[in-house]
Amino acid sequence: MPEAPWPPGIEPLVPVPGYPNTWTHTPARAPIARAAGATERATPAALHRKLPDGEANLAERTRGKPAIGQLMEISGRVLDEAGRPVAGAVIELWQANAAGRYAHAIDTSAAPLDPNFEGHGRIRTDADGRYAFTTVKPGAYAVPVQETWWRPPHLHFSVFGPSCLSRLVTQMYFPGDPLNELDRILQSIPDAAARSRMVARMQPPASVGSLHLGFVHDIVLRGRFATPEG
Numbered sequence: 064m065p066e067a068p069w070p071p072g073i074e075p076l077v078p079v080p081g082y083p084n085t086w087t088h089t090p091a092r093a094p095i096a097r098a099a100g101a102t103e104r105a106t107p108a109a110l111h112r113k114l115p116d117g118e119a120n121l122a123e124r125t126r127g128k129p130a131i132g133q134l135m136e137i138s139g140r141v142l143d144e145a146g147r148p149v150a151g152a153v154i155e156l157w158q159a160n161a162a163g164r165y166a167h168a169i170d171t172s173a174a175p176l177d178p179n180f181e182g183h184g185r186i187r188t189d190a191d192g193r194y195a196f197t198t199v200k201p202g203a204y205a206v207p208v209q210e211t212w213w214r215p216p217h218l219h220f221s222v223f224g225p226s227c228l229s230r231l232v233t234q235m236y237f238p239g240d241p242l243n244e245l246d247r248i249l250q251s252i253p254d255a256a257a258r259s260r261m262v263a264r265m266q267p268p269a270s271v272g273s274l275h276l277g278f279v280h281d282i283v284l285r286g287r288f289a290t291p292e293g
């Protein structure tokens with residue numbers, strides 16, 4: 064039997080005060096634990112094979128017109144609980160633009176939209192579990208609740224691997240941002256080491272050149288060193 068997907072301290076403590084969606088998405092009772100069976104080891108209908116690839120470059124929706132903001136490349140590997148690469152996994156990225164606004168009807172903030180920013184991408188990991196997106200660094204945004212608070216710049220990732228055991232929805236943060244310490248989503252992860260696994264590493268400028276910033280973020284789907292849900 065595989066080890067528990069998320070040992071104590073890695074799962075977020077939900078619902079998160081002041082974050083409305085976690086109240087509607089959180090079951091009232093604890094889940095019933097049981098061993099993974101054949102259903103969990105195989106993807107019903109092989110969803111990861113049916114999803115078409117999308118954009119790997121979110122920063123040039125209109126060819127020749129780069130999005131506004133700090134260009135960056137985010138890359139890394141998707142790994143299982145044993146540190147093995149997960150090849151062929153569908154990895155989706157969605158994020159706010161450089162002004163902190165999502166290109167989605169639900170975001171009605173006053174921050175400007177950017178017609179040259181795509182806002183979401185979908186690619187597959189290669190044989191070594193690697194992925195890479197080109198995008199812009201997202202802006203922070205205020206959570207639209209009465210006693211408002213700010214989300215730090217962050218990326219949302221969804222991973223569909225070859226089975227239900229390789230499914231994860233998570234968020235990634237930027238190193239050194241002062242809002243990270245105040246973010247109720249990141250701070251809902253009890254274990255400090257687990258929180259640090261949601262923060263990307265910056266690559267030395269000399270290794271990525273002058274076109275964009277470079278960040279590395281590995282995503283571990285399960286186990287002791289799992290990347291927490293977000």
Ligand SMILES: [Fe+2]
Binds near residue numbers: 214217219
């Ligand atoms: Fe967000």
